[in-house]
């Protein structure tokens with residue numbers, strides 16, 4: 001079987017979520033049981049209750065690309081979520097998650113900027129916060145766009 005970019009990204013996402021092989025993609029844009037579904041318009045539908053990382057306030061889950069932007073969902077309150085565009089505002093490198101928020105790793109081409117879980121700069125050289133995406137509640141699901 002040839003591994004293409006979509007298969008690679010799905011595998012990377014599943015690994016990041018701690019998923020097992022039982023949750024392999026079953027349909028275009030859908031990761032069965034992952035709580036994350038890419039919608040045809042480029043938005044992502046998230047069911048936070050099935051994503052372990054979002055069980056607690058302060059939890060962070062990488063949810064894949066939303067309209068081309070690598071995105072993380074942060075649980076900021078009991079029923080509040082923030083979607084963070086993970087592209088560093090210094091030079092567009094994708095930041096990594098870390099316990100205190102996000103870090104732009106030099107080993108990944110970044111220059112060491114750090115950001116809080118709300119996207120605020122905690123260490124330069126970046127001088128602008130990470131961008132936020134829109135989060136809309138739809139029953140027990142969220143639409144990130």
Ligand code: FES
Nearest residue numbers: 088090091104111
């Ligand atoms: S690209 Fe992130 S610190 Fe330079």
